[in-house]
Amino acid sequence: MILNRNNLTALFVALKTTFSNAFDAAPSQWDQVATLVPSTTRTNDYAWLDRFPRLKKWVGDKVVKALTQHSYTLTNDSYEATVEVDRDDIEDDQIGIYAPQAQDAGFSAKQWPDELVFEALNEAFKAKCYDGQPFISDKHPNGKDKDGKDVVVSNLGSAKLSAASVADAQKSYGAARTALRRMKDVEGRPLNVQPVLLVVPPALEDTANALMTAERLDDGKANIYKGTAKVLVVPWLTSDTAWFLMDTTRAIKPLIFQQRKKPIFVSQQDMNNPDVFNRKKLKFGAEARGAAGYGLWQMIYGSTGTA
Secondary structure (H helix, E strand, O other): OOOOHHHHHHHHHHHHHHHHHHHHHOOOOHHHOEEEEEOOOOEEEOHHHHOOOOOOOOOOOOOOOOOOOOOOEEEOEEEEEEEEEEHHHHHOOOHHHHHHHHHHHHHHHHHHHHHHHHHHHHOOOOOEOOOOOEOOOOOEEEEEOOOOOEEEEOOEEOOOOOOOOHHHHHHHHHHHHHHHHOOEOOOOOEOOOOOOEEEEOHHHHHHHHHHHHOOEOOOOOEOOOOOOOEEEEOOOOOOOOOEEEEOOOOOOOOEEEEEEEEEEEEEEOOOOOHHHHHHOEEEEEEEEEEEEEEOOHHHEEEEOOOO
């Protein structure tokens, strides 16, 4: 191929098309557990998460909920994937070898939010959320009781997910459902949490599917939990024992994906670039900016699965 502007433009347009097609076709799971928050700045502040907008009888002046002292911010980081194109390969018409790399770049770009969101979920037992406690914790502050004492709520368990018997299922999955259904706001009013998504690693796929689909469990008794939640198997989860139950029906989901810049195809195809002159290399790839973090802890229950 003759190296000129028109030919290079046509080459990189073809690579961009390959990238875009792979991006569109790639699977993605993050949006089932996380709320997309568009970002226009370097950081976003989520102090507002501590306020649930609930209607109450209007008597006198309106009661405006003030921000708490908690501060929770997510800082956008930059991400990239870059492929070098050798000028000799273009001259020798060997550009076909770069199409699979453009496909992989598109696939990777589509799954970039998944990696961020589910890495946050992996860290949920120790990384802090807006109230200063780990996202999955037994010490979440939640207002005061009628006697003025501090209320502490747990969304943490340790039971192994099990379909061996109804009794075992009640101690694990059943306990998680009960804990979520009992969630209240700081004023003591029920949040009406709906546990609808069971998130598990591949190691727990069969157990989770049995709990959600089997007519009877291993002990022969009727499965009272059949169809109560959808199973989401996540390959990014690093623990083979930890599992999560979530309410994903609300506008604000348990996790947050903060997108500053959607993944885009970028290229360096200027023949006057020093890299071309000194190293005979052109480049293409993807760039993105964003972050992932924690939304409402009241919408998730997590178990380490170690007990």
